[in-house]
Structures are given as structure tokens and as C-alpha cells.
Amino acid sequence: SQKIEQNSEALNIQEGKTATLTCNYTNYSPAYLQWYRQDPGRGPVFLLLIRENEKEKRKERLKVTFDTTLKQSLFHITASQPADSATYLCALESGYALNFGKGTSLLVTP
């Protein structure tokens, strides 16, 4: 069955450092992969979409890579800020819907 794995352990980093989150998947050949941010008690918010023919995509301080051979996506936040603290979810297409990972909690401390 299709499976998406994100590090269940929270990631704690110091302000100004680069945060790197990992999303691994199995039994998938997705046309694209997405990253979302979720704050406590709120719905996820779309951040970035990367297609299978794209190796890297950037948006301001965010960078996403997509390696279809390794079946892995890395999500980077450079110059991290306390306001970046949230849970980050990766999602893969699944028919008409998206299949989400459980997310990784990021805590950026001053």
C-alpha cells in the first residue's frame, strides 16, 4: 500500500539556522508532491508544489527538492525564525485526492 513517512520526532533548531525536513514515500509514482504548514487548531496551508520533472523549487526562504529515484523530498527553511514554528506536512496525489504524511513539528527557538 502507499505510504508516506515523515520524521515523527519534533525538530528543534536555533533561530537563524536552516531547518531540513524529510518526506519519504513508498509504492508511489507521484506526478507531484506538496508541502503544507499547519498551526495548532487550524487547517493546513499550502506552501509549495514540486512536479516529478523538477529537481528543486524555491519560494522566498523555502526550498523543496524532489528525488523520484530515492522517493524522497527535502523541505528546507533557511534563516529560520520563531514564526516558522509549526507542523509541516507533505502530501502526494492519490487519485482525486491527496494523501498526507503525519507531519513533522518544527520548533525554532530564539
Added chain:
Amino acid sequence: SQTIHQWPATLVQPVGSPLSLECTVEGTSNPNLYWYRQAAGRGLQLLFYSVGIGQISSEVPQNLSASRPQDRQFILSSKKLLLSDSGFYLCAWSTRLAGVGLGETQYFGPGTRLLVL
């Protein structure tokens, strides 16, 4: 611009009572619509999706049902709630790509927190 509304924001219901959660989308036409549940400490679980009025697909067998009486209205219902129905219910929409039927980016509502006692 597009907006998505969900109500109520919070709901406390006794076991065995009925449920009706409503979701409406503004500013777009013919969206794909989705219901997710997020239980404490767990990921997003897709419950239902709809690609058009009256078209509902269920992902998980359970005592919940969904209906889409209008293009931009999606309703989640139950005749008798179970304790295990407690959770954070999220509605989402995506654009239906012409000729594909596959939505891409999903836009989520603010969610309804349901507690079944």
C-alpha cells in the same frame, strides 16, 4: 478571491446523537470538495471527496456520510455519533483541472473541533 467556511467551529455532542457539519466555498465554481478528520496525534485522514453535485466517494467505511446538495456546499453527517468520531474535521477544496478531474493544491477551511462524550 476564494474563501471557505466551516461551521460550527466547536461542537460537543453526546454519544448516539446526530451530526451535521457544513462547509461552503465562495469565489470559485465546480470545485473538488473534501472532508478530512484529524484525530489527536494522528495525520489527516481523508473521509470523503466529491467531484460534482451529488457525486460522493467514500474513502473509509464508517458511520459518517457526506452530501453535496449544491456546487459549493459540502455536508458531513452522522445518524449516531460514536466516541471514536471525536476529532478535528477539516473541509477543503481544489480546482478541478479541465480534462483531468484531478485537483492539485488543496485549500482548507478553519475546521470544526468535535468532542463526543
